[in-house]
Amino acid sequence: MVTPLLSFDFGQFLPPMLRGAGVTVTLVLAAGVAGTIIGLVFGVARSAPLAPIRWLASVYINFLRGIPILIILLFLYYEIPLLFPYATFSQTLTAVIGLSVYAGAYMAEIFRGSIQAIPRGQLEAGEALGLNYLQKMRYVVLPQAMKIAVPPGIGFLIALVKASSLVSVISATDLTRAGRIITSQNHAPLSTFLVVAALYFVISYPLSLFGRWYERRLA
Amino acid sequence: MSTPPPTPTVMINVEDLHKKFGDLEVLKGIDAKVNEREVVCLIGPSGSGKSTLLRCMNRLEDFHRGQVTICGHDLTGSRTSLHAVRRDVGMVFQSFNVFPHMKVIDNLTLAPMKVLKISRTEAKQRAMALLEKVGLVDKAHVYPGKLSGGQQQRVAIARALAMEPKAMLFDEPTSALDPETVGEVLGVMQNLAEEGMTMMVVTHEMGFAREVADRVLFMDNGVVVEQGPPKQIFEQPQHERTQAFLSKIL
Amino acid sequence: MSTPPPTPTVMINVEDLHKKFGDLEVLKGIDAKVNEREVVCLIGPSGSGKSTLLRCMNRLEDFHRGQVTICGHDLTGSRTSLHAVRRDVGMVFQSFNVFPHMKVIDNLTLAPMKVLKISRTEAKQRAMALLEKVGLVDKAHVYPGKLSGGQQQRVAIARALAMEPKAMLFDEPTSALDPETVGEVLGVMQNLAEEGMTMMVVTHEMGFAREVADRVLFMDNGVVVEQGPPKQIFEQPQHERTQAFLSKIL
């Protein structure tokens, strides 16, 4: 007896699966880029000379890092439109926004760490040469901090690939939800999710490899 | 020529300078003066406040009582003219603090372009001339990571000179160096002194102080204990703390 | 008493030692000997292989040709007796490498308890005696982070002595120190030498070498270029590389 749990009809189900994978990749790329920009702004703000700016940034970072992405997504999708009717975005766009603000908080923390890792002497040297705060950041600190931030940044991007699986809660059809829709038709969760896992691996592993290669190159 | 030496202009003037870190009083009323074209060496035991004094002179460190004027800028009170001060006063640190992510030449052109707003071409010309002076023309397009400590410190000196400062502050510029490369850095500093740069140098290199300094200041525990020409300080120190210090270090 | 001096026992014997890192030959046939109760200083320019030679002597570094015997242990070939070698040979590094998470006293008792298996009480007594010797009794219950460089290095020396080694290797023990604390460490080492410890010391402190060493070895580029009593090496160096090196450093 062929147990239906172990069969997977690639001809029929691979295309929707790949489309889901495409959505996952798009989400991660978009949120990765947006999250890096948000993270840069808040990471720099977190080490700004003005206390209120530092304080605001740390509220954003700590709050978003303290709640599950699931809750962030649900809030954005269902509650924001109630409060601000004009901010009614599609599922995919909401997913991108949700993942971006989430990524922003984590990337900010990564940038803050790398900025702090730059020896104080570098800042003082910039200061003694007459560079102002933004110039010191732009020309002296950030170029060095960025380099340090790459390995943890890649690590987070990998986490983001996986966190993106949770956008299915707002019915965005990413790789995970594609898998769930397919199991409603083929009733074969084991094989279906093995394929899903394999696709996630294919998306995420190159990132791991790149991260490792980069770290070795730095050392 | 027989013009009499002009009355010296005071380049750096420190009066009754007090500085606290929290409750710890680190500078307890310092008076010090450096004339134009003069080289003053600052010596003293670790923790006596030498670095702090130097850093107060270009306001890397705030102070809460006293007066500091440097190159015509009054540092007392508001922070308004900081920018101009930094332009006129070069500083060289113990840990060279060259920018590791920039080639040597870019280390030298960054501040002139961004702060003095001179053109890239002009900044480059100036930089090459300075590299010539510190003997590093062939390293212009190398990253600092590939240089020895002594070479990095020469880059740091050239970088400060690229701003065409009127005075230079040195904080133990050779104490992080291999014994063998100390000489090349002191050489560059000696040339600078001979060209007439106004310099204040914190150092443990008594040989340099003896040979190059016009005056030596001995600090201990936040006060200037004694000062005078090197010959006098090294050979006939008046104060017993100076004597104790010199006996340990020479 | 009129017993003639005994014929010296050889404590460390190095013959035709070769060492490569990958393709780079760092030691190119070294012959060196240290007798019991002898103090030998090793000098030479940076990169000449001094540290490597020292590290081969207690097999922190493998070597691929030649012979090393130390305190009666033959280091050539198999790794079996490494443990015993390390027990008999103390080592002190440039970066003090005291264990930061242990109080000073625990730094001194750890290895005797774990390696020599002596009791805690005995280890403590031994440790206190050694702290007395290096002048740090009052710091026994302090974490090393609170100590100055010189104090940390004295802890490191006491820690090595706690194993009651037959010979001590020092690799630039003072070059990471403030000029003022160099003296206290050299003082401890001088006492040790006077008590008859067999010592091999890599150093840039020519004053120490001149005063304390029985013999000085000058290394350059992986070979021992010249050796002899300090007076001879410092005042009448034979080899031109020695002359060049000394002229730079003195």
Added chain:
Amino acid sequence: STGSSGGGSSDPGDSQLNKVLKAGELRVAVLPDFPPWAVQKADGSFEGYEIDIAHELADSLGVKLKLVSTDGDSRLPMLQSNRVDVNVSAWTSTNERAQTAGFTIPYDAHGAGVLFKKGADITSYQDLAGKSVSVARGSTNDTILTNDFPSAKPVRFDAISDVISAVKTGKVDAALESSYTVAQAAKSDPELEAISNPPLDPQLVSMGVLPGDQVWINYLNNFIRNLIASGEDNKLHEKWLGEPLASIVSVQGNAA
């Protein structure tokens, strides 16, 4: 703050009906994973019984149709956040739910069935007592199980496919799901069996909108009555589910 657009108003200008006509587009929430009612296909488009009904509805209004994927949990929030105009998403119109959502007259009805592994001693609904039973979280089956079989242990999943998988893998003793779904699952897997008794508690399936928009509900009710009376609803039901519309539904068309 108030998020509702209805709020008891009966001014036709405020009605969703008017907004749809003005926008020229009808936004309908549907399920992507509930074949044969509705399922998302490989190319991303939808098909199924409810999808056909949604098309009919858009045609009746003379506007374009936009389908938005939803799930059991999200049907009301979808309306509240103004992402859709109407749910055609197998929504059972219980009295409890009707207190917070607005429902039309039903266009379909189905009861619950029980799915279990062959050999399990389940011959009647009462046998669920004391057993672990998988249900879709928040579905009417969830409510039935909680209210009518208090000694059964509910095991809740988000997706209906997981409800069925739980039986197959022996995670639970039985599943309580739509009788049709249960029958399909039993047909596709020889290890499984569906209860032979008639479906439990026939449930009425309605379109759902925001509460209070009587103008919009009137239009939809009218549309459904015509759909039934014309025989179209029955035709679609037979096409997708292989059996005629339940009489409790079709009788509404006669009344019209």
Added chain:
Amino acid sequence: MTINFGAVLPYLPVMLKGLWISIEVTVLSFFIGSVAGVFVYLGRRSELAPLRWLAHAFVEIFRNTPLLVQLYLIYFGLPQVGINLDPFWSTLLGMTLNNAAYTSEIFRAGIESVPAGLVEAAGALGMRSMQTFRFVVLKPAVRNVLPALTNQFIVLFLFSAVGSVISLNELTSALADLNQRTLRTLEIFTLGGLLYYLTSAVIAGSSRLAERYLFRW
């Protein structure tokens, strides 16, 4: 619809019950997983190539696939090979394996951050490698990794929410059920988010305290 937190407050005990399960599964998986992580780390440094390779593959697989998918496979997939775990044990297993993969990497970083000089000094004192690890490397390494471990603990806690998908009745699952019952989405999820946030904040705070009192050097 009017926002009314009063209407959902009576459900707070239900939420707290869910939160307790979240905490339970997180704490257990964190500690078991961290111990396992040490072994995975040792595997990665093993002299036996197959062991090294295996440990490496383990880390990469768990690092590069989502927990949600892992839980599906454990819960619905393992019965295929005769292992039938209930939601709690399935979630626990998934989170434990996940945590082992992550902490092994954290330990690696922590141990590599201990200056090589300390290891050499211990070697020069005649200490064997296990002794060196136990007495010289371990404590500084733990101190170095404590912030990263805390972070991992919080991430793990937040990701326990995924257990709801395989019917674990933890906090998120409780929130979803309540949401269905009351249809007060905003209030329910705000309150739930607050519970998650407060718990994370408590964890982060206690870790900082522990750091201050545990490592006084």
